[in-house]
């Protein structure tokens with residue numbers, strides 16, 4: 125701990141703002157990068173919803189600009205590209221940099237009392253690897269043979285055959301590979317930092333839940349991202365160098381002899397933990413924030429940590445539930461069904477403790493608190509609907525329908541997004557030394573949660589009614605025409621949801637430069653990230669703090685001076 | 699275990715479960731002038747198993763969600779910060795709290811998951827995994843070839859053998875008899891497709907390079923839908939067809955004439971049409 129170097133603050137613009145090794149600068153880089161991509165992915169979602177409600181009609185406003193060749197109409201190829209890139213962008217370039225890159229980078233050193241990450245240069249490299257990945261992904265949209273159209277899952281042989289997709293698919297795989305490399309670098313750095321650089325007295329039992337969540341996510345990143353990296357490499361080999369890892373002999377005129385199902389195993393060995401890679405930090409963040417704003421200790425801290433550890437372990441052994449219709453053997457199918465159901469035990473423990481944290485608290489309904497409670501609500505809906513999909517008897521019908529789309533948007537997209545918003549509203553005053561507007565924040569929350577739940581619950585109905593996903597137009601098949609009215613409702617709600625994000629953009633930009641200057645500890649919480657002055661000085665802590673109390677000692681009767689909170693660096697009375 | 703299973707089966711086949719399923723499906727479907735909020739009624743034995751399981755999970759999940767919402771709403775309304783109001787200092791780390799956590803989580807697991815799991819296992823063993831033996835009199839075999847973007851179906855014809863001139867070839871149209879198990883062996887020419895029969899409540903991926911199998915028993919005669927559920931490229935959304943389920947007598951008549959038509963149209967030079975394989979037991 126004494127080994128933490130201090131270098132002079134760089135004065136060169138490039139060293140200070142571009143290739144900075146300061147975790148606070150890198151956190152902000154990830155934040156802006158993630159928000160921009162979230163915006164791009166969001167606009168894509170709006171175009172997808174437009175097409176579904178008004179098939180074959182030109183996209184208003186931006187359509188003729190983006191698709192001049194078709195006068196603004198989306199053709200099926202463009203539509204396939206849009207939902208493929210929407211998924212890839214939201215997961216790898218939106219939520220990952222925001223939740224893990226920005227919030228992880230910001231909170232870990234500050235919350236554990238460290239001057240920086242343990243490997244600052246690796247941290248810088250992690251951001252630029254992701255930036256490069258994003259750039260390659262962006263370029264892939266404009267290559268001559270066409271962008272990727274194989275879905276964010278990129279299943280062969282659609283992603284390998286020439287009548288499947290164009291060379292954009294190769295660039296897509298390279299992009300995912302680079303972003304994966306970034307995640308592995310980040311994961312190694314975060315793990316090592318949490319293990320090695322905790323301030324004196326910051327025991328594992330005093331570690332804020334946010335840090336626990338990001339730590340466990342880092343473990344999953346380091347273990348499972350290499351698996352998708354290998355899948356991407358093999359896919360690139362099949363596409364570029366003529367190997368046949370995933371291409372069966374029957375479609376190669378007898379040559380080769382690979383197996384497309386092999387790819388699905390590799391993809392989901394990573395893909396299922398990926399859900400928890402995004403959700404564990406969310407659970408950690410709300411575990412802390414619910415306690416902070418209920419002015420009550422986090423109920424069952426140890427049980428919450430134990431549940432998160434259990435989910436981390438279980439997440440490695442359930443991936444087969446994504447493959448129930450591929451022809452898994454009966455034995456594998458039943459095992460994956462049982463193992464998946466077991467995850468509901470730790471999930472139940474978390475719900476029990478979150479709800480108990482609120483019970484008889486003194487609730488300050490700030491924007492971060494509303495978003496944290498929102499996570500409980502949307503994750504409740506998403507988690508419970510997971511039971512339909514874990515059960516083979518119901519999954520066989522619901523698989524690859526809109527039911528699945530509704531389910532994973534609520535579980536991993538909306539829950540992670542809400543926790544990200546909670547985190548941004550919460551740490552903004554420390555990050556930018558200005559306060560965000562609370563009225564606009566609450567408006568943002570209510571106009572986000574209501575349309576969002578409407579959209580995805582309508583998708584449950586669509587899926588139950590038999591509407592397959594990834595269809596360009598639901599009015600062509602007789603069977604689906606009678607469901608078109610649901611598409612219209614969902615699109616209206618989605619546009620409202622999209623519009624509500626403009627409130628956030630306005631609030632963020634305005635507060636960033638013209639907001640009210642923030643005080644040192646506006647939320648009155650005790651974790652170390654609020655103990656230094658605002659803005660946070662170079663190298664965070666002049667002296668490494670010493671920790672005496674836990675992160676959640678709210679309303680403890682032994683707190684001196686009649687306050688309801690105490691800093692982790694202070695001691696309780698006797 | 700058997701006693702529990704029969705108890706569960708009893709509850710599920712009880713009148714209120716059935717009534718609920720009827721209200722849930724048919725009732726809502728008819729409302730709104732052709733706009734539906736639910737699938738068309740099930741037309742296979744799997745379909746009824748699906749409905750029972752679906753509504754059981756729906757009831758259990760709805761109850762759980764109501765509890766979660768109440769536990770969010772009560773503190774939201776009752777425990778808001780106000781002058782003079784204090785939070786309860788409680789870490790929830792007492793032995794009592796730990797026991798309560800364990801009991802509630804396990805109880806929820808048993809009610810929510812184990813119950814569903816038990817019925818699902820029973821269904822799987824009795825139906826989904828329980829592939830029928832192919833003997834011509836009872837089980838009707840079908841070979842499926844998926845391609846971008848069409849469904850090819852091959853019936854064995856009158857001789858009961860695949861790959862002979864009297865095979866019945868259909869495209870985007872499948873004709874099967876009612877009341878008998880229909881057994882499918884499927885593969886794809888190019889990319890992965892997925893044979894989705896919404897009214898039969900079943901679906902199975904159609905993979906290139908290997909043969910995938912599935913089966914179901916249609917219990918309703920009529921016209922139904924075939925869709926593709928796995929993204930397969932540009933015209934994925936147009937890869938649909940029609941499923942005709944005929945009464946046995948009608949089917950016999952149809953099979954004979956279709957088989958004779960097959961012989962008439964048989965062209966050994968046409969390599970595209972020779973995709974049959976030996977039926978795998």
Ligand SMILES: [Cu+2]
Nearest residue numbers: 396399443446
């Ligand atoms: Cu999963």
Ligand SMILES: [Cu+2]
Nearest residue numbers: 926928930934
């Ligand atoms: Cu398809």
